[in-house]
Amino acid sequence: MIIWISPQEILKEIEYLRDYEIFIEKFLQEKIEEFNTSVNKRAMGMEGEEKEQFLEWNSEEYFELSEELPTRLRGSIFITTMSLFEFRLNDLCGSLQAFKKEKLSLNDVAGKGIYRAKKYLNKVFEINFPNNPSLWETIDIYQTIRNALVHNEGFVTQDVDKIQKYIEKSKVFSFQLRGSRIILKESFVGEAIDTIQPCLIQLCDDLKNLCDVSKKSH
Numbered sequence: 001m002i003i004w005i006s007p008q009e010i011l012k013e014i015e016y017l018r019d020y021e022i023f024i025e026k027f028l029q030e031k032i033e034e035f036n037t038s039v040n041k042r043a044m045g046m047e048g049e050e051k052e053q054f055l056e057w058n059s060e061e062y063f064e065l066s067e068e069l070p071t072r073l074r075g076s077i078f079i080t081t082m083s084l085f086e087f088r089l090n091d092l093c094g095s096l097q098a099f100k101k102e103k104l105s106l107n108d109v110a111g112k113g114i115y116r117a118k119k120y121l122n123k124v125f126e127i128n129f130p131n132n133p134s135l136w137e138t139i140d141i142y143q144t145i146r147n148a149l150v151h152n153e154g155f156v157t158q159d160v161d162k163i164q165k166y167i168e169k170s171k172v173f174s175f176q177l178r179g180s181r182i183i184l185k186e187s188f189v190g191e192a193i194d195t196i197q198p199c200l201i202q203l204c205d206d207l208k209n210l211c212d213v214s215k216k217s218h
Helices: 007-043 048-100 113-124 133-152 160-170 188-217
Strands: 175-178 181-184
Touching: 007 048, 007 188, 048 113, 048 133, 048 181, 048 188, 113 133, 133 160, 133 181, 133 188, 160 175
Parallel strands: none
Antiparallel strands: 175 181
């Protein structure tokens, strides 16, 4: 028996990610507010150089709370998002292979991860995935960011120019490069989820239509 993942199930998984993102952003906002309240309270009564030195002394902690911690937490949700994307792509490829009784499996195709799945769908089954090329361009950038977060503490080693050109061309503000390091902004995870969701839903619909056509022809 072939089990197909439904669009409703995918949407449910994605909603979990959105809920987690909201929780994390609320947590980060609360930490910043707590820090600012504490610093302002301790700085009361200070003046001139004393106050300036006190604020400077706390600036490193503020940087940790406003940039380092957010990038790490957002990165963890983003990595989970990309893992879900790859897992569901591979899962749908496997279901399609079983349904079509195709001898060539995903593992027989050269490449890795989402790129191999895309090639399998495009070449073996002639499915136009995704049907919006600009979405895949963005996903390709996301995969580069994901690899940097997973393997190199967020530092991009080989594709700095590619990412910078994408930022300039697309005028995105949800992430940026500081030197060669990726900094993730508040809207980043939401934008990533908004990008992969239509790709997966489109693929589910395309496969359902393909299977319906196959059933009618037999």
